[in-house]
Amino acid sequence: MTKTKDQLRSARWFAPDDLRSFGHRSRMMQLGYDEEDFRDKPIIGILDTWSELNSCHAHFPERVKEVKRGVLQAGGFPVQMPSLSVDESNTKPTSMLYRNMLAMETEEMIRSHPLDGVVLMGGCDKTTPGLVMGAISAGVPMIYLPAGPMIRGNYAGKILGSGSDAWKYWDERRAGNLSEAEWIGIQGGIARSAGTCMTMGTASTMTAIADALGLTLPGASSIPAVDSGHQRMASACGRRIVEMVWEDLTPDQIVTEAACRNAAIVAMATGCSTNAVVHLIAIARRAGVPLTLDDLDALGRVTPLIANVRPSGKDYLMEDFYYAGGLRALMHQIRERLDCTALTVTGKTMGENLEGAQVYNHDVIRPLSNPVYEEGSLAVLRGNLCPDGAVIKPAACDPKYHIHQGPALVFDSYPEMKKAVDDENLDITPDHVMVLRNAGPLGGPGFPEWGMLPIPKALIKQGHRDMLRISDARMSGTSYGACVLHVSPESFIGGPLALLKTGDIVRLDLPNRNLDMLVSDEELAARKAAWKAPEPRFQRGWGWLFSRHVTQADQGCDFDFLQSDFGKTAGEPDIY
Structure with missing residues (x-):
């Protein structure tokens, strides 16, 4: 479909000869623009998650200029729209508490302003899913501009x-x-330039997922933040989004079931962060794709990990991955497993975008015949400790813990756990299973990255560097170790983890995807009857809203009222 200028969304604000449009036009003139600057042109919102506390996005002020240049070159009118930054490094208790706030802000900023298309500028962990979720729900043409990884430490x-x-x-x-x-x-x-973590952490995982969904220019997620190619990519995003507006290429045509499956396969092949599970499920469901934990586990069982990038890989970082050919090369390597007919923001199919891609270093991007790990990056566990699922990253932990049985050492809070692990006289062995609870979406609050529990000092001094750890928290995508995460339902709402006691025997059987406490059903029923719900974490504000509407980890931790099947789905109300 090709739009005409009178079909532009912004025309509803500026075209009519009435008092309201007079007001809109006069205020644009107040900003110093002539009507010829903004009338009959696609108005492109540049949603920019820069802040002076977000080191990952320190280069965004320059990238905004480069996006604007591209928009102007293509005959559009660019407007910068500052957005919630939700940086990972300085936001407490966790940036995850505010991912849905960014998603809501993105959707409402687009919906309430005269924007024909948007360039989404993000990269730091929660900015990618937050921006993408909101833009999918808003439904206007969109393209994602990833911040890019920093250079090697x-x-x-x-x-x-x-x-x-x-x-x-x-x-x-x-x-x-x-x-x-x-x-x-x-x-x-360890951090020497602008850009996101240069390991395959959550930031690089989520930008790779956006790339594999078809929402970025091909391979854009791999370009280092301070590489001149990143500047050129920013201008290309500006030019392309104007074309997308005229083509009426909207996210519902791109984020399909096939695209979500492609993204999951690519995530597994890259050695993705465990956080990919929560975010990809949330993104898919915004698009009406009912992606589940079981779907992800099934793909993980048959998708080899071929990106030799830390922490799942052993030797390389994202800069090396880029020089080895980047995400296009990895996707070309596994193209027979992908749906190459999926449409992308280029207006071409995924298969067309992958033509000519090459691997330049076969140790960084391995062939399928020589993977880093035979199965994918993630596995989903179930059992009487996690009936709705839990997640582990098998390739990033010592294989001796793939099947393990030992006594639980249970902590009810992060401060309690932190004090214990620094006690050199703690009564613990490498066979113990450390457990942290009350750290999920409601218990944390906000689902913090506390799941990589520190190895107790008593064990470190004995030379141990890994042990089995279980939590209803998340962990950083840059983390590693035998960590079971996202236990669902969480303990704060009475999930089975709340019933576990220190000394109970816990058994992990990764090959069979089982996680259980060896406690009788009768005993668990008695403990459940005696359990008392803790006091809510919030009594006001955003936290109050969050705690009443956030879904559990296995459902993506989106708000129940923001999922695609809630309320009216027929498009924007005609209230202008």
């Missing part, structure tokens, strides 16, 4: 990976193996 001649090496060297610091000078040196060398 470096200290004392060693390459550092953000997040992953922080956890690694913190354990060495706690064990007394690292001096204060070395610790400060690592601190200054």
Whole structure:
């Protein structure tokens, strides 16, 4: 379909010869624009999640200029729309508490303003799903501009990976193996430029998912943030979104069941963050695609991990991945597993976008015949501890824990756990199963990244660096280890994790996808009858709204009233 200028959405604001449109036009002139600047042109909103506390997006002020250049070149009219930043590093208790706020803001900003199309600028973990979820619901043409990963970390001649090496060297610091000078040196060398974590953490996972969904320019997710190619990509986004408006290429044509399946397969092949589960389910359901945990586990069982990028890989970082060919090369490597007929923001199919892609380093992007790990990045567990599911990252943990049985050591709060792990006299063995509860969507509050429980100092000094840990929390995508996460339903609402006691035997059987506490049904029923619900975390504001409407981890943690099957779905009300 090709739009005419009178069919532009912005024409509803500016075209009529009436008092309201007079007001709209006069206020645009107040800003210094002539009517020829904005009349009869696609108005493109640039939704920018920059802030001075978001180091991942430090380059966005320049990228906005480059997007504007592209929009103007294509005959559109660009307007910058600052959006909630939800940065990962400085937001407490967790940026996940505000992902849905960004999604709501994105949807309502688009809906309430004269925008014909939008460029979504994000990258730091929750900005990608938040922006994409909101834009899908708003329904106007959209293109996603990923922030890109930062360059490699470096200290004392060693390459550092953000997040992953922080956890690694913190354990060495706690064990007394690292001096204060070395610790400060690592601190200054681990993040050396604008951009997101350069490991395959949540940020790179989610931008790769946006790429695989067909929402970015092909391969855009792999370009390092400070590479000049990133600047050129930003201008290309500006040019393309104007074309998409005239073509009326909307997200419902792109985010289909086939696209969501492609995204899940690509995520598994990259060694994705466990957070991908929650966000991809939420994104899919905004588009009316009923993606489930079982769907993801089924794909994980048959999709090999071929990106040798930390933390699931052993040797490389995102900069190496880009030089090896980037996401286009990885997708080309697994193209027979993908639906290459899926439409993308280019107006072409995924298959057309992958033509000519090559792998330049077969150790970074492995062939299917030599994967990093035979199955995909994630596995979904079920059992009497997690009847609605839990998630583990098999490739990132010691294989000896794939089948494990041991006594639980249960903590009811993060401060309680933190105090215990620093106690050198803690009575614990490597066979114990550390458990943190009351850390889920409602209990955290907000589903914080507390699931990579620190190895107790008593075990670190014995040389141990992994053990089985279970939580209803999430963990950073840069994390690693034998961590079972997203236990659902969460303990704060009376899920089975709330009934576990220290000393109970817990059994993990990863090959059969089972996680159980070896406690009789009769005993569990008695414990359930005696359980008392804790006091709500919030009594006012956003937290109050969040706690009454957020769904559980297995449902994507979206708000129940924002899913595609809630209320009116026939499009925008004609109230202008």
